[in-house]
Amino acid sequence: MSVKDFVQQRRDDFISLRRDFHMYPEPAWLEYRSAAKVAEKLIALGYDVALGAEVLDLDSRMGLPSEDVMKAAMARAMDEGADPELVEKMGYGKTAIVATMKFSDDGPVVAFRADMDSNDVIESKASNHIPAKIGFRSRHDKAMHACGHDTHMTMGLGLAEYIATHKDGLKGTIKLIFQPAEEGVRGAKAMVEAGVVDDVDLMFGMHIGFNEKLSNCFACSDHGFLATTKLDAVFHGYSAHAGGSPEKAQNAMLAGCTAVLNLQAIACHSQGASRMNVGVFESGTGRNVTPDVAVLKLETRGATTEINDYMIERTKTIIKGAAEMHDCTFEITKQGETPAGRISDDLAREVQEIIEPLGIFKEVPFDYSGGGSEDCAYFLNRVIDRGGRATYMVLGSAIKAPHHNPLFDIDEEDMLNGIVALGTIATHYLK
Amino acid sequence: MSVKDFVQQRRDDFISLRRDFHMYPEPAWLEYRSAAKVAEKLIALGYDVALGAEVLDLDSRMGLPSEDVMKAAMARAMDEGADPELVEKMGYGKTAIVATMKFSDDGPVVAFRADMDSNDVIESKASNHIPAKIGFRSRHDKAMHACGHDTHMTMGLGLAEYIATHKDGLKGTIKLIFQPAEEGVRGAKAMVEAGVVDDVDLMFGMHIGFNEKLSNCFACSDHGFLATTKLDAVFHGYSAHAGGSPEKAQNAMLAGCTAVLNLQAIACHSQGASRMNVGVFESGTGRNVTPDVAVLKLETRGATTEINDYMIERTKTIIKGAAEMHDCTFEITKQGETPAGRISDDLAREVQEIIEPLGIFKEVPFDYSGGGSEDCAYFLNRVIDRGGRATYMVLGSAIKAPHHNPLFDIDEEDMLNGIVALGTIATHYLK
């Protein structure tokens, strides 16, 4: 059966699957229910499924939550139907999966990567927000699939099912990578360091969404990846009674606010795009106590590693100066990091030739540079470094609000088209 | 028995009682366990005890927590030994107690007021912090008696016990007021509006602590009360992907940080002391999402109501401007308020003459102006307005760190002396 027909036949199931994932969003390193569901299905389809410490270099993980938080997430996942044995096997901070199916000794190793984690966003209850309207809004407090990873898992499983059920005549090996902790670019490095793509010849990453103009388009590469680093900064001051002895304070909130304004004011770099975002700021314990602590969660980005390094250096200088201004101490810790990703232009051109004839996309541009960061870069760069080829594709969708916004939503038809595209690419290279 | 001898005899019990209160600190409007313990003891001593809605004008309460929070606090209090019937009776936001004992129809009504709530401070675990060292550190997360209200309750009960056990020859009526929610100046107004001091002839408030110089001193008045207002400000912006579409953001954190810096920079007032404290600032949901919300909890203070009004007006202007700068909307809500308090100087002079001969204090100054705010002002002002007399006394103690600091601690000997002072004053006026 053609991929198109297959997807048409299974469309309701794929939509249900996506909505199920959407209802149970799990933040980075806590994807127990999602990963268990994914693994279960892959096993049922006949894949060799490796997970947990088998596919992670534990020391390369970044930005892990506390064990308490992980424990609670494991319990909740099991409450919500995750297979306890799989959850147990993943254990603390090991929610990674690699599924393999070998067709022949000759032929290429072709890998696809999907990510599984959700965002720290409270999903909108607005009546025009489809998940709220139809009833598959997030069941989890302060968590939402606001970046489309629910569809990524669904597309990965759709691809897995198509290949498993149409494997006659295929050569080589397919490798399906389900990565934890893409948000915060914390998870890919540990999988790459564990060697999971060291044997890969062709590597494909993909992301849904981006913006309205790209609706129903399929871009064969993204040259616009930004290198990024995720940092936490904590200021420690001294708290005093705000009315009775204000002069004794070492005001960590003033240090923090001064840092935020100056961080956001770091000069642009002439050699390419740069970004600063202080995404979270928490300071103070009580209204009438001068604040003795301030916590900043921030990220830098740069079109190149050099530009990102410039941002980091300025960040450190600013935080140090802000602390000193208010007689505070401080510490800075790294929570995640990824380089800019490389693309094999020839592979992207081939993809363009493979996808265009499908006739399901309005346009199939060679490139779309979205300006985001993605630790898929680790996979791409490792494969290219070892002589393979790699690209990262963009599946445009008419999103209702920017990524990470409480109103974010994609068009499910685009997700279905995505499965067709992935199935077609896989079949092409495995034939 | 003299008050001094009585306190000497009961010293271990009073110290134990204070440490028990210290271990179970309860923030404003959540003093279920504390209040239940206080009420239980007062009833046992033979007082007429009114509590809950009997002694509170419910509409005059300010800054109530949510019902969920209150419910959880009630459950915890019962877990920790509070009498379920009393907790039930207090119900949502009604943790106020007035205990009365009448000796004769003639003679004055003499009232004493103690407050019961704790601070939002995480108590230090440092080995030189006595509560940590000896083992009566706070059992409650993020709550601490860092302002000595544990000793206030103990002193109120010590006074209650002395009077109840030495009532022969007393005239008039004693009224013991145990107030909730002094922190944030949220509770006194509702008790005063309920009329609890409308029949009072002599009103006494008191606070322990202040600073090292005042150690073992007893000041007979505090003319330095500051008027204060507690405000919450919330900024609402729009969140976008920090890498992919930063220009779409309406950055509430920048609005908040700009507000904080400018609020703390409000010009001093030439006519007397003013204070601004933004005590809590929380903004943002995730590192790679531009922050769409910022919450500020702040307080203004002024030596006079006019100065406090100046601070409030400037505060509102600054918050509005900061919101507009970043295309954010905002709202400001009042969480608490108290005027500056008045003092009957002649009563304070009398107290000086009563206390000095006791010989237990290093010094007995007429006045100590601490620069704090106290909603005891409502009690003082109401009594004076209705023709009575009132003062607010300061029981100096060599505190280890400023009030509201994680290392705050008082000297328990000073607390014992405080009971002697209160017992002596009560006996003097009830004879």
Add this chain to the structure above:
Amino acid sequence: MSVKDFVQQRRDDFISLRRDFHMYPEPAWLEYRSAAKVAEKLIALGYDVALGAEVLDLDSRMGLPSEDVMKAAMARAMDEGADPELVEKMGYGKTAIVATMKFSDDGPVVAFRADMDSNDVIESKASNHIPAKIGFRSRHDKAMHACGHDTHMTMGLGLAEYIATHKDGLKGTIKLIFQPAEEGVRGAKAMVEAGVVDDVDLMFGMHIGFNEKLSNCFACSDHGFLATTKLDAVFHGYSAHAGGSPEKAQNAMLAGCTAVLNLQAIACHSQGASRMNVGVFESGTGRNVTPDVAVLKLETRGATTEINDYMIERTKTIIKGAAEMHDCTFEITKQGETPAGRISDDLAREVQEIIEPLGIFKEVPFDYSGGGSEDCAYFLNRVIDRGGRATYMVLGSAIKAPHHNPLFDIDEEDMLNGIVALGTIATHYLK
């Protein structure tokens, strides 16, 4: 003739004299024309007039302008009618005068001090501003007598004339001190260090103005003097093309703006009034060049020297941190300083008894605490330190706008009353 009658007779001349001074305002250390006019008149009245280096300890002067600026001011003064010989004698930075008249060897040395310099304010041209309306608005660019020193000189000369013309029966010595550079508290220290009040028994300072409520009142002391320090801070960064290489900048303007906001946000002190004013901020050379320099002119104040020291220490810390945040270097230089001043309360009480019977003032309060700073403090403190007595008096006047405002103006009737008061005081003590 009584002082009242004398002033009545000479009123038009005194008003003309004040308006002449008003038209030619001269900033600190540049009072060449003013001082020459003053000296000329004093000499004509028969006083022994010492000026320049005779009455200044040159090393104790603070905040001198550059020689170029002084040279230009000298030339202008001569153009505007100053005696060239006197201007020459004063030379660079020596515009100080002490006039003495001795009546007998016995009797006290009674000293009066007036200041001569103007403010860096552009005088209003508004039609309701009397100097503009009548035509004696400042002829000098960016300079204005917006603090009443024009009337101080006039009152000093009025007193000088009355005493010189009514010296029969006087004992002791009168000493009239005309001080340069009161603005910025830069001049008094050098006169005091030169010993000009070392022989003084009774020292009187006085200021006109303050606020409407004080109109036509005479306060016999000012206990509200604030200690103050005047600092210049300069940030040095690195300038780059704002479009082509912004990342190379070390942005001194950002350092400066960050410093200003944080300086103005220094916490109030619980022990008394404090003040911070960054009065001048200049940064940058061109619109498309990133700013490599920022200059701040600021002042700290405190009710006590300790509070002022707290402000200075915080100031230095903030400037250092702000510089470091932006990889800038910085220097801080002191431009002026004065302690808080002391008052001989008994002398102030005597003055009250001397002035009240005159019947020319609405009220004669013992004290008015204006909240300003005055280097007259050096004179007061030195005289008191050496066993004499001193006070600083406030001559209330219904000012039209705050001191240092472009619309500042006093009521000339109050100035005339001021001469009566000074003449009466002098005569009282010299009799």
Add this chain to the structure above:
Amino acid sequence: MSVKDFVQQRRDDFISLRRDFHMYPEPAWLEYRSAAKVAEKLIALGYDVALGAEVLDLDSRMGLPSEDVMKAAMARAMDEGADPELVEKMGYGKTAIVATMKFSDDGPVVAFRADMDSNDVIESKASNHIPAKIGFRSRHDKAMHACGHDTHMTMGLGLAEYIATHKDGLKGTIKLIFQPAEEGVRGAKAMVEAGVVDDVDLMFGMHIGFNEKLSNCFACSDHGFLATTKLDAVFHGYSAHAGGSPEKAQNAMLAGCTAVLNLQAIACHSQGASRMNVGVFESGTGRNVTPDVAVLKLETRGATTEINDYMIERTKTIIKGAAEMHDCTFEITKQGETPAGRISDDLAREVQEIIEPLGIFKEVPFDYSGGGSEDCAYFLNRVIDRGGRATYMVLGSAIKAPHHNPLFDIDEEDMLNGIVALGTIATHYLK
């Protein structure tokens, strides 16, 4: 004679000429001496020279200085040897020149544009700064040729001389445009609106400098022009005595500093480069007066007009909010503006083919995108709009410090090569 030989022969004169221009830098609209010298030489060479109102649409000029400033500049220019008749003819704000030489009725009209104004930068006196070392450092206070316009004039005159002295066999018309006020992008629009390039077929702009890597390179186009807008913002507050009545202030400096920090923190745009530079900030009149005025001179830039518009809109919102925060009024005025420039790629390719064979440049890249803004864009866009072709070339030079820096300097050999390049291009198209 070949251009190369011609330049070799005249090299000392061209170097002298450049150093003369360098010594007398004149800011925008004040280029009286420079323009008079240029016009004088062009007239002597036989060109038809139009200047002043003939070549300027007066209403399209932007950012003119005051008449006083222009008058002083005219006087100075005449003092420094400018022809009084020419200076007079240029008059107020009309320092523009167009020189034309027609060879035949057929053949193209080929135009070259040079700019003449200097920067508001104080030139370095450092011993390693060649102009200081050799002795041709700026004679003018606060003005410096820190962007190479001295060499642009020299190259324009070198080209003029070569063509005038080698006109045999030339066809068509050469047009040499000497533009005032490029800094601040204020002058080109008025020349274009006067129609000076309406008949032009081929338009060439050029700039020297940029960065070390580009040393001795010649780039045939610059596609990286940024659209830009120059704005002045003024905040008006209310000044009060900083010690005596600080609460009466409406602090314009706080409004300004808050604006600066927030302006520099405007979020980057995802669709391309953006820039903000507040280049000048001046606030306050005196140290002890609260500042009642703040002036900001700033510029926005964007890779596209849309991005620049985004920057302008955010700028206006921030300034308004900052003013409101401090009860200040404000006004914003436009001082200059230019769109992004267009390039005729085919013309740039032709130039590459013309220049490469000269063998005098290390490299001759098709494009160098410097990230600056240039109102030469008006010339380029007008010519292309009317059917002609245009390019803007970059003459790389190993600059010693970034453009607009006090240490900026170019290599004079590069300037000489520039004349060779221009002469070669002109000859090519006029043959």
